[in-house]
Amino acid sequence: MPKQQANWSPYDNNGGTCVAIAGADYCVIAADTRMSTGYSILTRDYSKIIQLADKSVMASSGFQADVRALQKVLAARHLLYQHQHNKQMSCPAMAQLLSNTLYFKRFFPYYSFNVLGGLDSEGKCKGKGCVFTYDAVGSYERVGYSAQGSGATLITPFLDNQLKSPSPLLLPAKDAVTPLSEIEAIDLVKTCFASATERDIYTGDKVEMLVLNASGIRQEFMELRKD
């Protein structure tokens, strides 16, 4: 008898797009707030962003049940870290933790496409923006900007054109952060989402933007097309 395929999948795709941009002294993380399944909208008001630590914020698109489970695991691990080390996790440390957590489930992955954004807190790089981008099983890289989710293919070429991050393979290591000001970066993010919404059916409703800088975290919302 030929091999039978399962007619049931444990995964679903709830759509959505996430973007993060790192600046010299700030970091912008944004995600749309639409949650969908198939051709239907489940809700127009769902946050895909979570603040994991003082200076680390994660945005994830994909299967929101897996995303929620992943967020809980990371939050628990961070609490443990705080008890053991008497300090908050730095963004690069959180980045490594996220990678390990994802790889732990290498053979039944979290269907979660993440971008981690925050401010570096070590030595020379103190206060600089950092963005880490992941695949579903934990492969990660520090970059100057990243987009994930259904609208990523529409946004990434535009960001490549406007920001052009240097390759991390270059020696000496070139700075990945963009020279743009905070206001310009937010304008760029808004333009990206407005444009992605025009052409991607899974992106829309509202975009939630979190801006991390030396003075703390600021949250901004912008309306998007609802069709």
Added chain:
Amino acid sequence: MSRFEESAPARGGFSYDLCKRNEMLMQKGLKPSSYLKTGTTIVGLVFQDGVILGADTRATEGPIVADKNCEKIHYMAPNIYCCGAGTAADTEAVTDMVSSQLKLHRFHTGRESRVVTALTLLKSHLFSYQGHVSAALVLGGVDVTGPHLHTIYPHGSTDTLPFATMGSGSLAAMAIFESKYREGLTRDEGVKLVAEAICSGIFNDLGSGSNVDVCVITKGKREYLRNYMLPNPRTYVSEKGYSFSKKTEVLLTKITPLRELVEVIEGGDAMEE
């Protein structure tokens, strides 16, 4: 040469020669190419003086919007219009074809076309292709026998209804119709209801979007209201705009002069054999 003639379809229609090979490729993991579907909301209703048709304007290719403002209400005859959902190429082709056939028929008979004529032509065409022509239509018009509204399914079955919806957004639109439709609506009430049903599809169905097109057909007159409503303007336009630098790098400039063509005439006239 004879090989090519063999593989062309003999009497028109589909050639199924590649089906076995496609099956084999799909089993090996090749994904079939997606065609442009209209992933749509189309509606029609009968009101006291005639019929009103409505449609959204989004055409999708999988999860991407291919056309933000396409036309889904097709002309069939001066008194008959047809909304199409399904594969865009199929709805265009089938409505154009039947529209031409109706015109010839009008010349032949010297009379205005009847909706049932368009209906029969469409359904027999679709049935003969056994559902492979993926066109789901809402046909409406007013002729000598009165106003008519029909739905036509890809396999060739039809329904005659006072109000109808088709496409991926049909459930969202039908919810509005079932709550608010009544017989003997006036023109303004009818147009408002159709626009509301299409909007329901636009906002609740991801396969439908952008603008509302409406077509009102009454005895002796039709009004094609293209982009009757534009409920989805672009939400953000950056004030300063963005520039794209001309990233062309000159690697090497080499000028090769064209060689001068010199004609050598070996004695005698050049034109002589």
